[in-house]
Amino acid sequence: MPIDNVRAFPHNDCITRRGAAAVGDAEHTVAHAHDGADDYSPGRFHISTSGSGGERTLSARTGHVAPAARSTPRRVVWAALLAPVTLTIVAFLVLVGLWGVASGTRGGAPGRPLLMAAALAELELVVHAVVALAVMAAGHRPDSTGEFLGYVVVTVGMIPFALARARGPHATRFDAVVLGIVCLVTAVAVLRLLSLW
Amino acid sequence: MTPDTTPSGRRVDGMGSVFVALYALFALAAGARSAFQLATKFGDAPLAYLLSAAAAVIYAVAAYCFARPSATSYRTGRAALLVELAGVVGVGALSVAQPDDFPDQTVWSNFGEGYGFIPLILPVVGLWWLSRSRTREGFAEGRLT
Structure with a gap:
């Protein structure tokens, strides 16, 4: 479930790297996070606080998500x-x-x-x-x-x-x-x- | 080393509680792990998962026997430890000699390496503890050791 992780831990290199040692799946997460040119710029992933899955599908299909105006940290x-x-x-x-x-x-x-x-x-x-x-x-x-x-x-x-x-x-x-x-x-x-x- | 012989305490010296705790912990760890594996991926390594389940049962029997001291529980508990020792040595040797037969880890693979070799050390120390005359007397009198 790489997309899931990306959504849950946007920009978070620390978490995904740490997880890679123990959770094989985490490697996918890292790979995904590096798909884009500037993954770590704010708004690369829409950070949803509501937890709804709509944006997720979009990002999986197009590989791009509309930047969130003010990503909640x-x-x-x-x-x-x-x-x-x-x-x-x-x-x-x-x-x-x-x-x-x-x-x-x-x-x-x-x-x-x-x-x-x-x-x-x-x-x-x-x-x-x-x-x-x-x-x-x-x-x-x-x-x-x-x-x-x-x-x-x-x-x-x-x-x-x-x-x-x-x-x-x-x-x-x-x-x-x-x-x-x-x-x-x-x-x-x-x-x-x-x-x- | 303060022997507790008051009726309410009923404990010899308390060392038995360490074994009860350790065997209960291992019964929990091996049991939960094998239940999870048997439920989700039985086909991957049925032998390994069934062995883990068997180990869990043996650990549970030992924990129960040590928590309910009696002459019978002494014999049953000692038998459980002997089976455990034979299991960890036998499975450990097999898993080293023929790793292909053990595609997934069990509690006893490689002599319990995945659990810090505690599965190998525990029955040896446990059998020593049971062999103490103080422990034997405690079991015979129905006192927690």
Whole structure:
């Protein structure tokens, strides 16, 4: 679905290049984006905020779309923010994960700072999932929608279980290890999700 | 190392929760993956996808057994780990020797390389954990380990 991607991420070289590593389809996106002479001039693609598919068909057939008078930068902005923000969440998850594994193997039941950090990570993931669903509601369809939704569920669904165990009255140091492992696995799931956008 | 022997806690030392979590995670990962593959592209590599599904079942059995300690669950859980070890070694060796038979990845291909070799390490560590006398006693008494 190259056209879809082009519509969703107009001008966004960053997203398509990053995606190319993991999503084979993204190469088409890049190729498409370079069809024109000056793809990156504003208005090369009509940026639709409504998410309707009319312009898309036109652009697929003629390879040219009437320039939008004042292209709204909203989508461009969030698309450019997607990778850095997501990678920041991943970095935080890895940090909390290593912290949990380290503190657990060193011998302590999970302390309050670790629990707070894991809860903060979960909060970030909930916001991340809400944004993902909102973008889908606005019309963007990832290449593999079912898989994408599955990963959205997984990214928000795992930490609460580990957190519930780790803050219980009978929590042991191994619950800190479990919390750490779950954070690390969640980090992998978020990365996988990023490659599916 | 603080043994928790209070009736409400009922846990030996908590190490079992790590195995429950890991096996549940792998059951989820392998299960979701194989269900997705079986549903969308069964014809591409039926053997690989069915193997992943079998692995998911074994992981789920192990997770369940470790979460419900009893003398029976000890034996079933250990059997599941032995099958898992045989599977990851056997499928791993086959996938290296005859890669054409495995057009798509399974959890156990190349000794679990796609999952950081955890599928190979996990049953070994798990069998060590089950062999501890403390774990055995915990299972026999129905206490979470």
